[in-house]
Amino acid sequence: MAQATTDVPRTYGPEDLEHFRRELTGYCYRLLGSAADAEDAVQATMLRAWKALGRFDGRSSLRTWLYRIASNVCFDEMAGARRRALPVDVSAGPSEPVASSLGRPLEDAVWLTPVADARVLPDGDPADVAVARESVRLAFVAVLQHLPPRQRAVLVLREVLRWSADEVADLLGSTTASVNSALQRARATLAERGPRPGGALDALSAEHALLLQRYVAAFEAYDMEALAQLLHADVVQSMPPYALWLRGSDDVVAWHVGPGAACRGSRLVPVRANGSPALVQYKPSGEPGVLRFWALHVLRADGDRVAEITNFLDPRLPALFGLPDTVPARGPLPTAG
Template identity: 40%
Template sequence: MLHTDEVLTKARGGDRDAFGVLVEPYRRELHVHCYRMLGSVQDAEDVLQETLFAAWRGLERFEGRSSVRSWLYRIATNRCLNALRDGGRRPDTRPATPLPEPTRIGEPLWLQPYPDALFEDTEPGPEARYESREAISLAFVSALQRLPARQRATLVLRDVLGLPAEEAAQMLGTTRAAINSALKRARAGLEARLPAGDPPPLPGSARERRAVAAFVEAFERGDVDGMVALLTGDVLLTMPPRPLEYEGHGAVARFFRDYVFGADRRFTLELTRSNGQPAFTYATGGDLTTPHGTIVLTLAGDRISAITRFRPLEQREEREEREGREKRRELRPRGVPAG
């Protein structure tokens, strides 16, 4: 293993392998960082690639006054802010088929589940207020997306990564006083949106396995009463990016009876994990090669306090998304390091 200074010298000389050695240790955690900022796995991947390209192009200007990690986080954070300002993606909130009457209409939110297999559990700094896994949960990421972009960035840098105020200010090109003011507002906004309730059981624990197994068994049988018995009284069912929200036993039961299990439909489930939470993909007829979507469960103690349903992109949306990503890549100058 070459010393970092030697690697940096080689990378500045145009050695792509050396550049890869320099940045590869931070790739996964940077992807998680971009996801927290943007709420989208695909957008996080795009911004990560833009970050690495910008780092490659700006290597000569890196003077080593900060660590390579801090330098990359500065680039990634500002690229995320640019993406949020551009606002290129607008959620499609149109239901494909009529849905039951919701409890209320919320604000449309673009949000995707983050597979646990991609999650890099990093050690936060001493000033962090949230554990890494707590800060990847759906509730936390959803609440983040409701904050103004600069407040969002400030809170992630200070309370998730645990960076000192001075370093966060340098990354965002502002003052320490401005950082402290933005952080105060961001904390208030976040706490107002985070749900209260019992903490979830430990991932993979017997308590979690029992709750998930009971839900899956009831779901595959189409047993709505059995499912409802596993829910908290204030359970919330949401389907990002649609703004429809179903709260409480009655509303959730109607949704599953009328929309999910209507016409005696039954589903096959495949367990997985997303955002540090139990999840599963589901499909009818046992064909999981074309799943209807993903459901992520939020647990509070032994009960399920939230059900978040994500549908796959429709063919038109998927094609437009792919074409947009390819177009953005075509606009990059040649020479970007292979990702």
């Protein structure tokens, strides 16, 4: 006669926690608006989870348990923190395309920062990947920052990750009615403050692929006439961590041939950031034959024109994309890791 068996609780290890790192980073990034803060929040989540793993009783799934820890880490981070934004959402109006408009760089905590797709987007079902891609667009993450922390979490969990209201209520220690109410308020705020017209470049769009190709060619040749033809009449350019932002193709070109003229001779490396193609710019360093990282270009399109250029000048960005700080002025360029 066979001996009866009993279920033995599963023992989890570090590899089980690591399985969720990418999706947790995406969740924390949407809540915090900073790639560095998201990485730190996930690391704190993993540390807390590892220390408490022996007390995990399995009454919820490991995934739910980790999201509960990550949510609390993010809520602690957001307590008393100011809303992250882009320069166009902070400054009263556009700047003049002159060097004196640049001013001093503002602290990192002011700005929304970009994120590499490889750090936050899932593999798998194309429909899920498409939703995830849309939900890390700069414009969408910027609007999310207007929501109170718990509304932000509810919206991401319900609308992006497709959790049920009951699951979100359990995770947040709330009620289903409270979750549904928070979701309705969050949706109303998004409807009121919705992203500006146009959208991020679509990697699957032949029109956008050609636009990106022409942008790279014009910028590397520093052909301002060709660049101007690619820009929307009301194009916006900004350069975090500076509050300066420019409006109009004439002012953008004036900046490039004036205060920004040192970018002549730059090279651009394609990467993927915030759900769309982007470009890492290396410009002349003063050392012969060597270009040094200068900016990450994240573009927003309106039809077949560039409607917004956000140049992130954070020197930590090459590492985020697996790229070096310098590249040769001639010869092969590295590819993003």
